[in-house]
Amino acid sequence: xxxxxxxxxxxxxxxxxxxxxxxxxxxxxxxxxxxxxxxxxxxxxxxxxxxxxxxxxxxxxxxxxxxxxxxxxxxxxxxxxxxxxxxxxxxxxxxxxxxxxxxxxxxxxxxxxxxxxxxxxxxxxxxxxxxxxxxxxxxxxxxxxxxxxxxxxxxxxxxxxxxxxxxxxxxxxxxxxxxxxxxxxxxxxxxxxxxxxxxxxxxxxxxxxxxxxxxxxxxxxxxxxxxxxxxxxxxxxxxxxxxxxxxxxxxxxxxxxxxxxxxxxxxxxxxxxxxxxxxxxxxxxxxxxxxxxxxxxxxxxxxxxxxxxxxxxxxxxxxxxxxxxxxxxxxxxxxxxxxxxxxxxxxxxxxxxxxxxxxxxxxxxxxxxxxxxxxxxxxxxxxxxxxxxxxxxxxxxxxxxxxxxxxxxxxxxxxxxxxxxxxxx
Amino acid sequence: xxxxxxxxxxxxxxxxxxxxxxxxxxxxxxxxxxxxxxxxxxxxxxxxxxxxxxxxxxxxxxxxxxxxxxxxxxxxxxxxxxxxxxxxxxxxxxxxxxxxxxxxxxxxxxxxxxxxxxxxxxxxxxxxxxxxxxxxxxxxxxxxxxxxxxxxxxxxxxxxxxxxxxxxxxxxxxxxxxxxxxxxxxxxxxxxxxxxxxxxxxxxxxxxxxxxxxxxxxxxxxxxxxxxxxxxxxxxxxxxxxxxxxxxxxxxxxxxxxxxxxxxxxxxxxxxxxxxxxxxxxxxxxxxxxxxxxxxxxxxxxxxxxxxxxxxxxxxxxxxxxxxxxxxxxxxxxxxxxxxxxxxxxxxxxxxxxxxxxxxxxxxxxxxxxxxxxxxxxxxxxxxxxxxxxxxxxxxxxxxxxxxxxxxxxxxxxxxxxxxxxxxx
Numbered sequence: 001x002x003x004x005x006x007x008x009x010x011x012x013x014x015x016x017x018x019x020x021x022x023x024x025x026x027x028x029x030x031x032x033x034x035x036x037x038x039x040x041x042x043x044x045x046x047x048x049x050x051x052x053x054x055x056x057x058x059x060x061x062x063x064x065x066x067x068x069x070x071x072x073x074x075x076x077x078x079x080x081x082x083x084x085x086x087x088x089x090x091x092x093x094x095x096x097x098x099x100x101x102x103x104x105x106x107x108x109x110x111x112x113x114x115x116x117x118x119x120x121x122x123x124x125x126x127x128x129x130x131x132x133x134x135x136x137x138x139x140x141x142x143x144x145x146x147x148x149x150x151x152x153x154x155x156x157x158x159x160x161x162x163x164x165x166x167x168x169x170x171x172x173x174x175x176x177x178x179x180x181x182x183x184x185x186x187x188x189x190x191x192x193x194x195x196x197x198x199x200x201x202x203x204x205x206x207x208x209x210x211x212x213x214x215x216x217x218x219x220x221x222x223x224x225x226x227x228x229x230x231x232x233x234x235x236x237x238x239x240x241x242x243x244x245x246x247x248x249x250x251x252x253x254x255x256x257x258x259x260x261x262x263x264x265x266x267x268x269x270x271x272x273x274x275x276x277x278x279x280x281x282x283x284x285x286x287x288x289x290x291x292x293x294x295x296x297x298x299x300x301x302x303x304x305x306x307x308x309x310x311x312x313x314x315x316x317x318x319x320x321x322x323x324x325x326x327x328x329x330x331x332x333x334x335x336x337x338x339x340x341x342x343x344x345x346x347x348x349x350x351x352x353x354x355x356x357x358x359x360x361x362x363x364x365x366x367x368x369x370x371x372x373x374x375x376x377x378x379x380x381x382x383x384x385x386x387x388x389x390x391x392x393x394x395x396x397x398x399x400x401x402x403x404x405x406x407x408x409x410x411x412x413x414x415x416x417x418x419x420x421x422x423x424x425x
Numbered sequence: 426x427x428x429x430x431x432x433x434x435x436x437x438x439x440x441x442x443x444x445x446x447x448x449x450x451x452x453x454x455x456x457x458x459x460x461x462x463x464x465x466x467x468x469x470x471x472x473x474x475x476x477x478x479x480x481x482x483x484x485x486x487x488x489x490x491x492x493x494x495x496x497x498x499x500x501x502x503x504x505x506x507x508x509x510x511x512x513x514x515x516x517x518x519x520x521x522x523x524x525x526x527x528x529x530x531x532x533x534x535x536x537x538x539x540x541x542x543x544x545x546x547x548x549x550x551x552x553x554x555x556x557x558x559x560x561x562x563x564x565x566x567x568x569x570x571x572x573x574x575x576x577x578x579x580x581x582x583x584x585x586x587x588x589x590x591x592x593x594x595x596x597x598x599x600x601x602x603x604x605x606x607x608x609x610x611x612x613x614x615x616x617x618x619x620x621x622x623x624x625x626x627x628x629x630x631x632x633x634x635x636x637x638x639x640x641x642x643x644x645x646x647x648x649x650x651x652x653x654x655x656x657x658x659x660x661x662x663x664x665x666x667x668x669x670x671x672x673x674x675x676x677x678x679x680x681x682x683x684x685x686x687x688x689x690x691x692x693x694x695x696x697x698x699x700x701x702x703x704x705x706x707x708x709x710x711x712x713x714x715x716x717x718x719x720x721x722x723x724x725x726x727x728x729x730x731x732x733x734x735x736x737x738x739x740x741x742x743x744x745x746x747x748x749x750x751x752x753x754x755x756x757x758x759x760x761x762x763x764x765x766x767x768x769x770x771x772x773x774x775x776x777x778x779x780x781x782x783x784x785x786x787x788x789x790x791x792x793x794x795x796x797x798x799x800x801x802x803x804x805x806x807x808x809x810x811x812x813x814x815x816x817x818x819x820x821x822x823x824x825x826x827x828x829x830x831x832x833x834x835x836x837x838x839x840x841x842x843x844x845x846x847x848x849x850x
Binding site: 097098099141146204205206222224226235236237238239240241242243245248250251253254255257258261264265270271272273274275276277279281282283284285286287288294296298364365367389390391392393 | 651
């Protein structure tokens with residue numbers, strides 16, 4: 001084989017094989033398919049196992065050496081000329097939301113594999129090894145508490161106990177289920193050091209789609225907090241207590257929700273989502289005495305975010321307690337604001353310029369695996385447009401044209417990083 | 426036996442045997458007991474069957490002839506001197522809410538039995554027969570749609586198909602379960618004609634308790650409507666759509682709930698309870714696109730109630746649609762305003778005067794079996810205080826002293842009615 005090492009200064013842009021990439025998508029779409037366009041592939045289920053087994057075969061067929069770590073993260077390694085150097089890493093996750101789409105996470109993994117295949121096609125040898133990685137349970141949907149287990153565990157952002165003992169609705173632990181599907185690997189298989197990490201993902205917001213831009217260059221993640229709010233009142237029969245003496249927890253929770261949104265309006269770039277709510281006792285003819293809801297809240301600047309959270313706590317407490325009810329607001333998870341690597345961002349920028357793709361610098365707000373990796377290695381993300389910003393939904397859609405562009409940018413960014421002898425900062 | 430027929434003009438007030446009545450309560454409390462003071466006895470369950478079997482034995486021991494109709498309603502008949510005359514009927518229900526108390530419904534049935542026992546003790550013979558009745562599934566909690574099946578079916582306020590085909594969470598029909606516990610009786614056992622119906626019940630509101638009054642003389646039921654409201658928006662990832670373009674169904678539903686309560690405030694005596702809510706898709710990181718909640722609403726005057734419902738519909742629709750979301754408001758059940766019999770109310774009044782008990786005329790708002798019976802026969806209810814108005818709850822409490830007074834009033838009202846030769850209007 002006539003392998004050539006290309007230096008960073010003499011970039012010839014390589015391109016991926018779109019047809020081949022879409023064929024791997026076709027297979028992935030079938031594993032846990034729901035409706036016509038959706039995928040339900042919860043972490044560590046039968047479907048997840050099938051997809052992992054399939055993907056492992058593809059990695060091996062592409063000549064990669066596969067290893068699995070103690071969180072079930074799968075690494076496929078393509079050796080470089082200097083295997084003493086830390087690898088460039090790319091990947092994402094293969095698990096989905098319960099009623100999810102076919103691109104979220106999956107794009108990053110399949111494009112990583114496609115990048116390797118494209119390098120193989122062109123007999124390109126790199127200085128550094130390249131590793132394609134599948135992180136376990138990024139969606140954090142099946143097990144409680146909800147953690148992005150694979151990347152979160154590997155980076156020690158969550159303890160092994162927290163992850164292993166997280167539990168699904170049927171009482172099965174993460175560890176049991178990981179072992180059951182045959183993906184309880186060894187801690188020794190975690191990467192020792194990572195030179196750089198790049199993740200390709202759909203945007204999950206409508207900005208690129210609306211502005212007709214092909215590549216989002218992601219400078220960081222806004223991070224977000226998950227707050228659990230409980231409003232406690234007094235129950236009673238619907239024909240019982242007169243209106244003026246009631247302590248109706250749902251009415252009060254509704255006032256709190258309206259108020260929280262008014263606070264948010266005053267802070268540009270703040271985003272809030274209340275996606276989950278439970279009303280107890282939950283009968284037609286009972287005044288609710290316990291309403292519990294989950295607030296997910298983000299802002300570009302951590303200091304502002306904390307200020308907003310304090311304002312919400314203070315305002316809600318006054319609102320609720322003035323009528324003799326009680327409120328608890330507990331920050332359950334605080335995903336930190338992630339700052340991505342300027343050096344990698346510049347690499348991505350250079351590649352998109354060479355291709356002539358339209359770009360936009362942006363922040364992510366999704367809590368991706370990249371956020372975890374950013375805490376231990378230089379990291380950045382590449383976004384492609386996602387139709388109408390609809391994601392975590394069977395309607396999730398990214399066009400082949402944009403997928404091709406994204407995969408091309410990933411391929412060349414990874415390639416350029418893998419040719420660098422120096423460490424990034 | 427030296428039986429004496431007492432005329433309406435020569436009332437000697439009889440009294441019940443409180444100790445004996447409380448002994449039957451003790452037994453009832455054990456059947457489906459939860460916590461220390463609660464009862465969970467859902468309609469047509471094993472617990473309901475045990476209680477029915479027990480109660481039937483008590484009826485027979487008191488010399489009553491027992492029959493069961495096609496809805497499982499149990500009638501215990503004490504013959505009178507003129508069995509060609511329509512019976513006076515008293516009773517209530519033995520089923521409870523899932524996390525219910527020991528008095529709701531049960532008081533009316535056990536006091537009815539105690540009234541018969543007291544008449545037996547005193548060898549009192551009546552002109553008309555007296556029937557003690559247990560209505561099936563008054564709570565309407567186990568089966569959907571929620572109907573007070575026994576009294577609703579017997580009075581043709583609900584069709585036999587509606588009731589028989591109503592279904593529980595496990596997919597079992599009312600008819601299957603009724604047959605399974607051995608209480609699928611014959612249609613011929615329904616009463617042909619009812620002279621008068623009196624039901625003793627705890628108030629389920631705090632008025633009597635707060636004002637320290639022993640007997641509520643119930644002139645009618647306010648009736649109530651059950652409205653199902655659905656707000657439809659658009660889902661999306663929490664880090665996706667910017668706040669200003671979102672169509673968040675939960676935020677909008679919260680605004681609707683706050684607005685509905687503002688409308689209610691303008692109408693004295695209107696009562697509203699929103700006890701049940703479902704938020705979909707129901708994940709932390711998804712904007713809700715479908716929020717469904719149940720509104721139970723009552724007002725003393727039907728015309729005002731209808732006006733309020735129209736106002737709620739109009740105002741909510743404008744509020745929701747101005748931001749491009751959708752709303753559906755459907756009246757699922759309309760329990761009519763029940764007007765009780767003036768003649769029976771006067772009988773109750775006379776008895777309470779003789780005893781010197783404190784009384785208050787009031788409307789009920791609970792949708793009792795009496796509401797159904799009122800549509801085919803002269804009916805009224807007697808209320809006793811219920812501590813703090815807490816009902817449908819293990820904390821539900823009525824004192825022995827007030828139970829005794831209530832049962833005494835029931836006994837003598839039933840007795841006086843049973844001595845009347847003429848029909849009521």
